[in-house]
Amino acid sequence: MRRALEPARGEAAHPAPRAATRPRTRRPPAARPRPGTLRRVPAPFLVVQLSDPHIGADWDGEDPVAGLREVVDAVVALPNRPDAVLVSGDLSEHGSADEYATVSETVAAIGAPVHVIAGNHDDRATLRAAFALPGEAAGPIQWAADLGPLRLVGLDTTIPGRDGGALGAESLRWLDAELGRAPDQPTLLAMHHPPVATGVAPWDAIGLPPVDRAALARILDDHAQVRRVVSGHLHQTLTAGIAGRTVLVAPSTYVQGQLNFSAAEIDLAPGWPRGFAIHALVGREIVSYVRTLS
Ligand SMILES: [Fe+2]
Numbered sequence: 476m477r478r479a480l481e482p483a484r485g486e487a488a489h490p491a492p493r494a495a496t497r498p499r500t501r502r503p504p505a506a507r508p509r510p511g512t513l514r515r516v517p518a519p520f521l522v523v524q525l526s527d528p529h530i531g532a533d534w535d536g537e538d539p540v541a542g543l544r545e546v547v548d549a550v551v552a553l554p555n556r557p558d559a560v561l562v563s564g565d566l567s568e569h570g571s572a573d574e575y576a577t578v579s580e581t582v583a584a585i586g587a588p589v590h591v592i593a594g595n596h597d598d599r600a601t602l603r604a605a606f607a608l609p610g611e612a613a614g615p616i617q618w619a620a621d622l623g624p625l626r627l628v629g630l631d632t633t634i635p636g637r638d639g640g641a642l643g644a645e646s647l648r649w650l651d652a653e654l655g656r657a658p659d660q661p662t663l664l665a666m667h668h669p670p671v672a673t674g675v676a677p678w679d680a681i682g683l684p685p686v687d688r689a690a691l692a693r694i695l696d697d698h699a700q701v702r703r704v705v706s707g708h709l710h711q712t713l714t715a716g717i718a719g720r721t722v723l724v725a726p727s728t729y730v731q732g733q734l735n736f737s738a739a740e741i742d743l744a745p746g747w748p749r750g751f752a753i754h755a756l757v758g759r760e761i762v763s764y765v766r767t768l769s
Pocket residue numbers: 527529564565594708709710
């Protein structure tokens with residue numbers, strides 16, 4: 476007796492498919508915008524990053540105020556107004572109140588809230604007073620700003636009186652706890668010293684020590700919402716990675732660094748174009764652009 480599922484003799488186990496009898500219905504063509512009439516979508520949330528203005532400096536006769544103004548003018552001329560501004564350290568050369576006032580007045584032309592972190596040339600107490608930042612006068616300048624769709628976290632990597640950076644246990648604990656408060660909010664983490672090795676010895680000599688970079692990576696492993704890490708300090712654009720996240724180092728609004736892998740000392744390139752970065756929150760990801768002024 477043939478079981479119901481067995482094919483009968485001479486009957487193919489897999490009969491050839493029959494031609495479809497129903498006529499295919501044609502889908503209406505998707506509406507395509509005519510050239511020049513693209514559908515308008517809202518601009519993403521935008522954070523502009525300016526770095527290392529060094530107001531008060533006189534490196535090879537370059538004027539830092541003119542440099543910052545030039546970059547601010549370029550930001551103001553963008554088709555889309557930024558939602559926030561980040562200045563990623565070395566706002567001033569000498570840490571004076573006058574120098575910070577110049578930064579504040581110049582950057583105000585952008586018309587967006589300004590968030591600052593300290594660089595190795597900054598004075599914590601004076602910077603804190605100038606920008607009404609929380610915390611004890613000379614303590615690390617660290618904050619978390621809920622900007623709505625995006626969280627911006629500033630981490631202090633400076634060691635007062637020294638050019639090199641560090642991330643002590645206290646700062647790392649603070650970061651871990653602060654990131655734990657908003658585990659689902661896309662986050663941009665800002666620090667002056669980049670948490671990567673550059674391959675340029677004199678820059679790495681004043682960077683973050685490998686042990687500190689490793690400790691930061693372990694914290695980032697636990698906080699997937701940190702979508703980008705941004706820095707300054709190098710006075711040139713660089714991308715690298717830490718804990719699977721992209722690190723972007725923004726160029727300076729002042730003098731740029733020369734890319735010289737065999738340099739024994741920091742090699743600068745006066746006259747090279749200044750620039751800035753734009754970080755756009757697209758969905759839950761951060762897309763970073765770098766604009767260089769000609
Ligand atoms: Fe700098």
